[in-house]
Amino acid sequence: MLHRIVVVGGGAGGLELATRLGRTLGKRQQAKITLVDANLTHIWKPLLHEVATGSLNSTDNELNYVAQAKWNHFEFQIGKFSGINRQAKTIDLSATLDEKGHQLVPARSLNYDTLVIAVGSLTNDFGTKGAAEHCIFLDSPQHALNFHRRLLGEYLSAHANGDDNNTVNIAIVGAGATGVELAAELRHASQQLSAYGLDNIQPENMCITIIEAGPRVLPALSAKVAGEVHQQLLKLGVHIKLSAAVEKITAEGMYTKDGGFIPASLKVWAAGVRGPRFLTELDGLETNRINQLVVRTTLQTTADDDIFALGDCAACPISEGSDKNVPPRAQSAHQQASFLSKTLALKLQGKALPRYQYRDYGSLVSLSQYSAVGNIMGGFMRTVNVEGWMARMFYISLYRMHQVVLYGVFRTGLIMLSDRIGKRTHPRMKLH
Numbered sequence: 001m002l003h004r005i006v007v008v009g010g011g012a013g014g015l016e017l018a019t020r021l022g023r024t025l026g027k028r029q030q031a032k033i034t035l036v037d038a039n040l041t042h043i044w045k046p047l048l049h050e051v052a053t054g055s056l057n058s059t060d061n062e063l064n065y066v067a068q069a070k071w072n073h074f075e076f077q078i079g080k081f082s083g084i085n086r087q088a089k090t091i092d093l094s095a096t097l098d099e100k101g102h103q104l105v106p107a108r109s110l111n112y113d114t115l116v117i118a119v120g121s122l123t124n125d126f127g128t129k130g131a132a133e134h135c136i137f138l139d140s141p142q143h144a145l146n147f148h149r150r151l152l153g154e155y156l157s158a159h160a161n162g163d164d165n166n167t168v169n170i171a172i173v174g175a176g177a178t179g180v181e182l183a184a185e186l187r188h189a190s191q192q193l194s195a196y197g198l199d200n201i202q203p204e205n206m207c208i209t210i211i212e213a214g215p216r217v218l219p220a221l222s223a224k225v226a227g228e229v230h231q232q233l234l235k236l237g238v239h240i241k242l243s244a245a246v247e248k249i250t251a252e253g254m255y256t257k258d259g260g261f262i263p264a265s266l267k268v269w270a271a272g273v274r275g276p277r278f279l280t281e282l283d284g285l286e287t288n289r290i291n292q293l294v295v296r297t298t299l300q301t302t303a304d305d306d307i308f309a310l311g312d313c314a315a316c317p318i319s320e321g322s323d324k325n326v327p328p329r330a331q332s333a334h335q336q337a338s339f340l341s342k343t344l345a346l347k348l349q350g351k352a353l354p355r356y357q358y359r360d361y362g363s364l365v366s367l368s369q370y371s372a373v374g375n376i377m378g379g380f381m382r383t384v385n386v387e388g389w390m391a392r393m394f395y396i397s398l399y400r401m402h403q404v405v406l407y408g409v410f411r412t413g414l415i416m417l418s419d420r421i422g423k424r425t426h427p428r429m430k431l432h
Contacts, residue, residue, distance in 0.1 A: 002029065002030070002031055002032040003030070003031040003032070003113045003114065003348055004031070004034070004111055004112050004113045004114070005021060005025070005031050005033050005034070005112070005114045005115075005116070005344060006034045006091060006110055006112040006114070006115050006116070007033070007034070007035050007116045007118060008036045008037075008091065008115070008116065008117050008118065008119060009036070009037060009081075009117065009118035009119040009120060009311075009313070010035055010036075010037035010042050010065055011045060011118060011119075011311060011312075012311070012330055012333045012334065012337075012402060013118045013310045013311035013333030013334065013336055013337045014037075014116070014118030014119075014311070015035070015042050015063070015065075015068070015406065016333075016334065016337035016338070016402070017116060017118065017337040017341055018033055018069075018072075018074050019068065019072045019074070019405065019406055020337065020341035020405070021074065021341055021344065022069070022072040023072055023073060024341065024345065025344070025345060025348070026072070026073035026074050027073040030345075030348060031344075033074035033075065034074065034075045034076075034077055034110065035065060035069060035075070035076050035077070036076075036078075036079060036081060036091070036093065036110070037065060037076075037078065038078065038079065038096070039078075040064060040066065040078060041062040041063060041064055041141075042062065042065060042068075043058055043061055043062050043063070044330075044399055044402055045120070046398070046399070047061060047399070048138045048140075048141065048143070048144040049138060049144070049178060049181050050185055051141060051144035051145065051148065052138060052143075052144040052145075052147040052148050052151075052185075052268075053148065053151070053182070053185040053186055053188070053189040054148050054152065054189055054192075054429040054431070055185050055188065055368070055429055056430075057426075058141050058144070058145065060419075060422065062141075063406060065078075077093070077110065078096055078105055079093030079094060079096055079105060079107075079108070080093060080094040080096070081093060081117075081119065081278075082107075083281070083283070084115070084283045084285070084307075085109075085283060086283045086284070086303075086304055086307070089112055089113065089115075089306070090110060090111055090112070091109065091110050091112060091115065092108075092109055093108055093109070093110065094107055095107040112306075113306065114306050114308070114344060114347065115306065115307045115308070116307075116309070116310065116340065116344075117279075117293060117307065117308070117309040117310075117313060117314075118309070118310050118311050118313065118333070118337075119275075119276055119279070119313045120276075120312045120313055121273040121274060121275055121276075121311075121312030121313060121328055122137070122139050122273065122276055123137040123138070123139055123270065123272065123274075124271070124272035124273055124274040124290065125137075125269050125271075125272070126271075126272060128246055128247070128248070128249065128269075129247070130248050130249035130250055131173075131269055133249075134249045134250060134251055134267055135249060135267045135268060135269040136150075136267065136268050137269055137270075138178060138182070138270065147268065148430065150266055151168075151170075151186075151189070151266060152431070152432075154168045154201070154265065154266070155168075155193050155198040155200075155201055159197075159198045161200075162200070165200075165202065165205060166200050166201045166205065167201065167205045167206075167207060168201055168205070168206050168207070168265060168266070169209075169253070169262075169263050169264045169266070170186060170207065170208050170209070170264055170265075170266045170267075170268070171211060171253065171254050171264035171267050171268070172208070172209065172210050172211065172268045172270055173211050173267075173268065173269045173270060173271050174211075174212065174269065174270035174271030175210050175212035175214070175216075175217035175218065175219075175240070175242070176218065176219070176220065176270065176271065177218065177220070177363070177365050178270040179210055179212075179268075179270040179271070180217055180218060180229060180233065180365055181365060181366050181367070182268060182270065183208050183236075183238045184233070184236060184238075184367040184368040184370060185368045186206065186208050187206070187237065187238065187368065187370075188368040188369055188370070189429060190203040190206040191203045192429045193429070196427070196431065203237075204237060207239065208237070208238045208239065209239040209240075209241065209264070210233070210238060210239070210240045211241045211244050211246055211254060211256065211262060212240070212243075212244065213243070213244065213245040213246070213271070214242065215242055215243055216242060217230050217233070217240065218365065220327070220363060221363055221365070221375065222375060222383065225373050225375060228373055228387065229365060229367070229373055232367055232370065232373075233367075236367075236370065241256070241262070243258075244256040244257070244260060245258075249267060252264075253267075254267065273290070273312060274290040274291050274292075275287065275290060275291030275292040275293070275312070275313045276291065276313070279292070279293055285301050285302075285304065286302045286303055287315075288315045292312075292313055292314060293309040293314050293315065294315045295308070295314045295315065295316045296316075296317075297316065297317055297320050297355040297356050297357070298343070298353045298354070298355055298356070299314065299316060299336060299339070299340060299343070299356055300353070308340060308343075308344075310333060310336040310337060310340055311328075311332065311333035311336060311337075312328040312332075312333065314326075314336075316356065316358075318357075318358045319357050319358070320355055320357075326358045327358075329363075330398065330402075331360075334401070334402065334405075335356075335358065335359065336356060337405075339354075339356045342354075359377075360377055361376060361377050362374060362375045362377050362383070362384075363375060364376075364386075364391055364394055364395040365395075366395045371387060371388055371391070371392070372387065372391035372392040372394075372395045373386070374386060374387075374395070376394065400412060400416070403415060
């Protein structure tokens with residue numbers, strides 16, 4: 001019987017790993033590769049802020065798991081991961097239901113010899129009162145589409161009523177990359193919506209506020225780059241409240257601990273990450289305070305050598321003996337997927353497993369069509385700041401690298417050509 005490798009989670013890391021394993025071990029009939037996800041399609045998570053504003057049509061950038069599995073010699077199983085029996089080496093999948101609650105696929109169990117958990121992360125609201133009820137979290141394409149519908153609804157309502165000089169207030173909690181990029185995309189969207197004739201809300205009447213508990217925007221980047229981004233956001237008319245922790249959220253807006261109030265009809269929480277809560281209930285696997293699975297530098301869980309974890313759901317030391325973990329970033333998942341595709345081949349041969357060491361290649365932040373900034377790691381570990389057109393090209397290349405892993409160079413080239421043509425034949429933003 002072929003060795004059974006089950007990868008749970010079709011995000012960037014899990015999908016890249018299943019594709020790499022399918023093209024090697026699967027194609028050579030050395031192992032049976034199965035990818036499990038609760039959805040039928042994949043979209044790269046760093047694009048969700050563009051889906052939310054309508055700058056990107058999600059249906060044009062989705063990958064279908066069934067087709068990807070067929071093309072790359074692995075199997076896809078739809079289902080929500082709900083538990084493990086480590087002794088029996090099985091995982092449990094919940095029943096899949098349609099929109100009306102009717103069962104499409106029954107609950108079932110899958111056998112594995114090696115299991116890889118790559119279920120990603122969720123936004124961490126830190127238990128803030130009212131956050132879960134009143135905020136939108138950009139954790140999935142559905143969340144992003146819900147935000148887009150609400151944003152478009154504000155404009156269509158104002159347009160239908162014929163009222164001039166309406167306002168729409170949007171508050172974003174968190175000045176990390178997601179919050180900053182979303183704010184810039186929203187300003188671009190306000191200009192595009194006005195250009196398409198929905199001008200009863202003028203661009204300057206979309207009031208965008210970023211609320212950050214820390215002393216500056218983009219704490220993961222250098223103070224110099226963060227300062228430049230801060231100034232560019234101010235030029236775009238984005239309001240920024242620093243050192244202002246959110247205490248309570250209501251339907252009307254957000255209250256900060258310093259006594260301030262920010263009115264907002266649309267509220268987004270983009271601060272902090274945590275692992276899904278069910279990870280803490282997986283048959284004795286060790287987790288940390290934010291629900292991540294604790295793994296060694298081999299990416300094996302501390303409790304079971306046959307269970308690995310990668311990406312945002314894994315708490316992996318940044319290097320052997322370090323008390324600092326690998327940051328939850330797209331490049332981390334990409335590196336770990338590449339690492340595990342080689343590691344699991346060695347495991348099948350009974351060889352010693354190598355140790356993963358994170359390499360930071362820098363960080364880039366897109367300010368929509370206006371600019372991009374960030375830093376990249378140069379030779380001898382020097383940090384080189386980049387901005388403008390060059391930074392924008394580096395930023396776009398990150399997504400193209402993801403596509404190359406999934407589709408190959410030739411098909412990615414065709415996708416790029418199709419995207420170029422589409423810009424001339426489709427609206428500049430999604431209007432439905």
